[in-house]
Structure formats: C-alpha cells, structure tokens
Amino acid sequence: MSRFERVRGRLRRAYESSRESVRARRTDPTDAPGPAGVASPTSPGPVAPPSATVVGAEPPAAMHNSTSSRDDADVPHALRIAAAWSWRLIVIGVVAWALLKIVGTIKIVVIPLAVALLLSALLAPAVGWLLRARFPRSLATAVVLVGGLAAVVGTLTLVVNEFIQGVPELSKKSSEGVRQIQDWLKTGPLHLSDGQLDRYIEEGQDWINNNTERFTSGALSTAATLAEVLTGTLLVLFATFFFLRDGNKIWRFLVRLLPVAARWKVDDAGRASWSTLVAYVRATVLVAFIDAVGIGIFLVVFDIPFAFPLAALVFLGAFIPIVGATLSGGVAVLVALVDSGPVTALIILGVVIGVQQVEGHLLQPLIMGRAVAIHPLAVIIGIAAGVVLAGITGALVSVPLIAVLNTAVRRLAARTVPDTPPDAVVVASQAP
Template sequence: MRGRLRRAYESGRESARSGRADADATPGETGVASPAAPGPAASPAATVVGAQPPAAMHSSTVSRDDTEVPHALRIAAAWCWRLIVIGIVTWALLKIVGTISIVIIPLTVAMLLSALLAPAVGWLLKAHFPRSLATGVVLVGGLAAVIGTLTLVVNEFIQGVPELSEKSSQGVRQIQDWLKTGPLHLSDSQLNRYIDEAQNWINGNTERFTSGALSTAATLAEVLTGTVLVLFATFFFLRDGNNIWRFLVRLLPVAARWKVDDAGRASWATLGAYVRATVLVAFIDAVGIGIFLVIFDIPFAFPLAALVFLGAFIPIVGATLSGVVAVLVALVDSGPVTALIILGAVIGVQQVEGHVLQPLIMGRAVAIHPLAVIIGIAAGVVLAGIAGALVAVPLIAVLNTAVRRLAARTVPDTPPDAVVVASQAP
C-alpha cells in the first residue's frame, strides 16, 4: 500500500511539471506577445477605454434589435396589440349575439324568471313535491298572475279612454289660452302656424310610423316564438338548472372547475338577490305612487301604478319616465297644481328608493355604482333596445360578482360531497 501511494505521488508531480513546461512553451496564451497573439491579452475584468458596452438583453426581448426600442414604447405596443385582439373578439361576439338575438333574449329572460321563481320551487320541494310538479305549479301560477294583472290593466284603460280623451281636449284648449294670455302673448296666427307645422311633420312621418307598425306586425311570429321559448327554458332551468351547470363545469379543465363553479354559484345567488330585490322595490314604488293617484282621483290609477312597477325594472331611468307619464295624466285631468303634487310624490318615492330601499334590500352584494348603471343602460339600449336596458344592470351585477370571485386568491370551500384521498406517510 505504501509503495502504491508513493508511485501515485510521483505520477502527480510528473504531470504538474509537464503542465508547466507546456505553458512556458506557448507564451501567447499567458499575455506575452507572439505572432499568434500580438500584444498582451486583457483580463476578463479589464475595461477597454472608448469601446461601447454591449446592450443588455432583457427577458422580454427576443433579439438584440428589440433592445434599441425604449422599454416604455415596447410596453405600450404590447398593450395596444392585446387591446386590439380583445376588441376584435368582442366585436365578433357582439355580431354573433346580434345574429342570434331571437334566441339569446328569450334565454336571458328565462334566466331572470328562473332566478325569481327558484325560491318558490325550493319551498315546494321541501314540502315533498316532485321536482317536475313543483316546477309546473310555480310556472303556471306565475303565468296566471301576469296574465291576470295585464287583463285588469287593459280593461281599466279601455274603460277610461273616452273620459281621458275629453279631458285631453280641454287641457289642449287651456294650453292654447295660456299661450295667448300668458307671458308669451302668442297671436292666433302664430298658434295656427305652429299647429300647421306640427300637422305637416306628422303627415310627413306617417309613412315611417306605418312602416314601423308593419314591421312590428311582421315580428309578431317572432314574439310568439320567443314567448314559447321563454316558457320552456324557464321550466327546464327551474327543474334541471343544477344538472345543466354541472355539465358545463365538467367541460372545463380539472384545475379550473372549482374556481368556475364557485364563481358561477355566487353569480347565480347575486342574480337571484337582484331580481327579488328589484321586484320588491318596484312593488313599493308602484304602491307609493298609486296611493297618491287614488287620493287625488287621477284616472288610470291602477294602469299607471302597473306602468311604474314595470318601469322600475330599469333602475334610475325607468321609474322616473313612468312617473312623468303619471304627472302628465294628472296635468291633463286635474290641472297644474295637482300635477305638481304628483310630481313631488314621484320625486319623494324615488328618493326613498335610492337612499333607503336600494341599500337596505339589495345590500352590499349587488351594490353597483350609479355611473356604471347609467353607462350599462345606455349601452344596452344602443345594442338591444328595451330588452338591452332590462338586461344590462343584472348582467353587470353578475359579471361584477364573477370577476371578484375569480380574481380572489382564496381557495373555494370544499364541497360537502367531495371525497378527499390522502396518501399515507412513509
């Protein structure tokens, strides 16, 4: 063993000597001038005066040319092309939705009705009703309530039209007298000229109004088809909505299922709370304004209250416009003093709704800034008319809840029926 160690030591010394000899034989590699390496070689840490430092490569650059572009400009360009792609995709989706709006709008209305009627179905299920029977009873009961209300409104309106027409003529004559004797002091010739201009404008736009009416008559089949689709979709949403949602969630990757399921169920709860709160607020608005209409003996009190109820489904704007109609009817029927009182009642009810009912009933879960509500309603009117105005605010509320849940860093709670498999420690 000692001899082997000695031989290994001598072999290592011989290798070191041969290495130094080879280094002395090639002086160009050690910094000494030679034909192959003229001049001393610079050390790695040396700095060459007058030379431009190489451009630093960034993780966001793919070539040296990108480093010549300022970082802020590269970030702005990256944002721009991504926004362009998002805009193109959004435009394509809007075109698709506009093309199949005859299907999208009934399905949206069916979802709103399902969110409204779902608690009633749940009560019947707790009473041990079969699911199909509970859904049918709730759907038929809701349909009967809507048809009965519309029948009462139409009958009362038909009965009061002659009286309202007569009072409207009297109101027009009072306005003409006020224009003559009031601060404007208009003459008969001026009044006749303005009346003739208004009549000419109506005659000139008769064709447009008629074509609109014909177009409306032509879409009667589409309305009937949409109504049937709403009824069928509402029935199946109420009966099989949970199974439909599970099927859609299972189409997603496994890693995203829990997050999407949590966001979807929270959004559905928000939609249900919004619809039920809106119905309650609309009912309170209609009762409040209707009481004043009855007290001052305004004609069409019940139809006007029903109009306020329907208009309240368009937040901020709808109830105000329906209240203006009630004020105009009061002006024609009972004069300016009563109209001012009804206007004050409408404004008071709106203030109570905005500052008491909305925060108290809807709560923080569906709280939306008024600016977002106004912008959403305007966009909905431009894109889909009245239906867009009705759907805009609940859509914003649902998207608000979904985005908040998806952006949250917390992990959703484990479902009660989940099975957790744990490996045994080694």
C-alpha cells in the same frame, strides 16, 4: 451495408454522444472540471477559469430579465410594456366586437334566454320551498311557472279593463285641456293670434299627412314583430321551465367541458354569480313594489284616472334602475295634468320626486346595497350602453349583467382555493 453508411453511422453516434456529454455537464452542478488542461469524462478538453479573458471575442450583450434577444434589450422598458398591453387590448377588443356581432345576429334567441334567466332567478326561491315540502321537481317547477304566469295575465287583464273604461272620459278631458292650452297661448305671455294658431295646427296636420307612409310601413311590419314577440315568449316559457328544473344539471354539464384544473374555480365563480343574480332580482322586485305602492296611493287619494295601470307601469319601470321609475312617474304626472290641472300635476310630481329620493337614499343602499355593490356611474353607463345595443331589453338586462360579471371576475381573480365539494372523491396516487 456500404462503407459510406458505416462512416455516417459512426459520425452520427459520435455526435449524439458529444451532445449527451454536454447536456450532462450543464445539468450536473457538482460536476467540476479536472485540473487545468486535463480532460475528464465530463470535461473532454481544457477549461478556462471563470476570470479568463478570451482575446478577440466580443463582450457579452447586456440582457434584461424580461428580454429574450438583443433587439428587445435595445427597446426602452416602458415602450415594451406599452406594446405588450396594446396588442393584448387589441385582441380583447376584437374578441368583444366578434361576440357583440354574434349576439346581435342571434338576438332573437339571446334576449329571451336572458329574460328567462331573470325569471328563473326570481322564481327559484319558490321552487326551493316546494322542493323542501317534498314536491317532485317537475311538479314544483310547473306549479311555480303556472302561478307566475297566472299572476301576470291577471294583472294585465285588470290594467286593460281599467284602461278601456277610462279612455272615453280621459279623451274628453284631453280635449278640454287642449282648449285650455289654446286659451293660454292667446292670453299668456306668448300672445299668439288665431291666425298663428291655425297656421301651426295646419303645419302639424301636414307633417302627419307627409309621414303617413312611414306610419303605414311601421304598421305593416307589426305582423312580423308580433310573430317575433310570440316566438320569444314561447322560448322564454320553455327556457324558464328547464332552467328551474334542470339548472343545476345544465351548469354541471357546462363546467365539465372545461379543463380539470379550472373546473372548481369556474364552478365557484358561477354559483356565486347566480346568488348575486337572485339577490339582485329579489331586491329589485321589493324596491319596485314599494315605488308602485307609494305613487299609487297618492294617485288614488287625488282621484287620478288609471291609478292601477299607472302603478303597474311604475312597478315595471323600476326594473330599470335610477331612470325607470322616474320616466314611468312622468307618465302619471302627464295624466294628472290632463285630468285635474297643473296644481294636482305639481303635487304628483312632488310625490314622484319624493319617492325617488327615498329609493335612492334609503331603499337602494339598504336593500340593493346588500345584494350587489355597483357604483352608480357603472349603472348609468351600463343602462346607456344597453339602450344603444338592445333598446329597452338592453336597459333591463345591462345592470344585472354588470352585477354578475362583477362577482364572477372577483371570484376568478381571488387567490383563495374554493372549498372542496362534499361529494368530491379524492384519489391518492400510490408511491412506486
């Protein structure tokens, strides 16, 4: 070893030993310096008393507890807080935008999975009943899924048959209604002449002829749409089956992907969110059934055609809160107007409004309020955003999504520790 290397090694060892002594002095609060001007093992040189003033040294910079440099201390506290919130909100907005883009790209998969989750929440209690009756899990899931599918197919068959039988009579009455409207336009307050009516009819026909190409292009794309609907339906059926049969296993697998410290908290929030979704779907089905029965009884009493299909439409529309049943009830009012005249239509309109009032002031607070507590403004905003992003499917999924997120965020933000699972194994470390 050369002399230069020996000297460098000695310098390095001296430097390391000095650093170690400084660290030990900083970390040991009981280590007090010796008398002034006398060196000690931990205080190698003279130490100035705390009240001493060093001549020529700059005064220490005033630092705030939340700052780490002089530059941060010079910035007003309110501006630093606003900047901290701003960049965090920007990051959240970018992540949300990226998630929306990803969901929009694979919506043909996301939408069927969302529908499958809703169906699983609806059918899960029935599967639980069969499991308690000692049915195998796969058999119980298959029985419930096939039974639900048979109920849907049977209902659609009845609706289509009644619609086919009533279309000729409704078309005849529609023609009579159009003639009555023409007579009202001539003799009513507008006092339109035959020439004006003919001109408006010709303009309508010209508009239809000019937009025939648009209608034809839409019809040509129907094949692709039907293929997407068929693919989505098959995906819904398969996903619903496996969600019902292996939903617990799938959730445990997803939870195991998280860090150990976060698993219990996320598992607690996820199971609470699932309970909220099940309660929401069951409450929605009950409210929709009451709406459909209430409006359907009056349609039968006043002998309105398509009473059963219109009641089924009200039932489906009620799954979109606040606005769904109103829009589907409006279709019943139009059918009553064409079939039985304005008086009967006004009565049906009053029935629809009355059912909506009962739903909004009695059924929603009594049934839905126990399931999920969501402000009506949040419901309206969620439905509007869902319609803009994904149409009717978005309006159907938006409210349960808000309910699930509401429960999940509340559970995750809670400071309570979730209960220890009954099958948890606690391993205690032995003291050395």
